[in-house]
Amino acid sequence: MQTVQRLPAEELFKHEIEALIATEKDPIPTGWKMSPKSVLTYICGGSVGDVNITPKYIGNRRLVEICIATLVTDRALLLIGEPGTAKSWLSEHLTAAINGDSTKVVQGTAGTTEEHIRYSWNYAMLIAKGPCPEAMVKSPVYHAMEQGTIARVEEISRCASEVQDALISILSEKRVAVPELGVEVPAQKGFSVIATANTRDKGVNDMSAALKRRFNIVVLPAPSNLQTEMEIVESRVHQLSSSLDLYAQTPQADVIEQVVTIFRELRNGATLDGKQKIKTTSGVLSTAEAISLLTNSMALAGSFGSGEIEPRDLAAALQGAVIKDEDKDSVCWKEYLENVMKKRGSAWRPLYNACKELN
DSSP states (O other): OOOSSSOOHHHHTHHHHHHHHHTOOSOOOTTOSSOHHHHHHHHHOEEETTEEEOOSOOSOHHHHHHHHHHHHTTOEEEEEESTTSSHHHHHHHHHHHHHSOOOOEEEOOTTOOHHHHSEEEOHHHHHHHOSOGGGEEEOHHHHHHHHTOEEEEESGGGSOHHHHHHHHHHHHHSEEEETTTTEEEEOOTTOEEEEEEEGGGTTSSOOOHHHHTTEEEEEOOOOSSHHHHHHHHHHHHHHHHHHSOOOSOOOOHHHHHHHHHHHHHHHHTBOTTSSSBOOOOSSOOOHHHHHHHHHHHHHHHHHHSSSSOOHHHHHHHHHHHHOSSHHHHHHHHHHHHHHTGGGGOTTTHHHHHHHHHHO
8 A cells, every 4th residue: 555645656656667677778878777769769659569658748748758858968958837737746757767766856945055056064973073074965966977867956947146146167177076075977878857847936036048049948738639638637636536535526528628628728828719708817727737726625525425426516626716915806706706617517517506605
């Protein structure tokens, strides 16, 4: 029985990775566990022998090919896009397939320091023994350089400028200096960095031109159409429900379609047919939020309902997802209910009534 709340990708999909490695026939780059073609199969789905490889990223296959090809070279990879476009998800699965280890992560925040990128010290040992290798606390990036693997830097634009600049010398020289020990540690072949940046955070801590030049930048778009987004949501909700004790049935296709339709329309400021303009909300209403909303609805249905998602479960989750700014979003949501959802006929009436009652 799984007791860990969230397993890393290499553990969750261990059988798929092992199957791809066992049947590998193409050349494998130094430091990699499998060939670029096998990494692509792992990310985009397919089959190997009698093992079905589930797609981890549903979208433009060519973008994934560019990401993998970048990591074969000595260039670092920067994934940028709107919140919820699977930047971190793709980053994790790329490192899981390439190295079998997705856990060398630096989470970018306002509190991230240069030590998180390079190294720090165990000060008790430093005082007792002075500068020595045993007193050093190596960062995930440092470990990746030593082992010739890939490190991940999440939300790099949320890090302060001096922290971002610590990456410039590492990505340029492919080595890190430790003046306290009088050594320079070179990166082993296979070392690289995958960073992610949120376009909504643009201007928080803009990346310098010097740092951007060290990356090959790939923009991950939002799902291009309703059907693609529904596939992504359905796949992730199914995966999450199997690892969480939700005690509820996975949502039906019509429930997923309603949620995704609402999110896409409020996100784009128009109905799907383009015939009616809609006020947009302050929140992003991303694919990731749609997944979270349906998971929360399943928890409500399983814990306090019949075990099957009902309109009142969806309505409660929608209220929290849509209304982030009480003043603006409440008006947008009420107008959407009356001007769009109410006019959609009997299939939408139960959800409309539940939302109306909650309001």
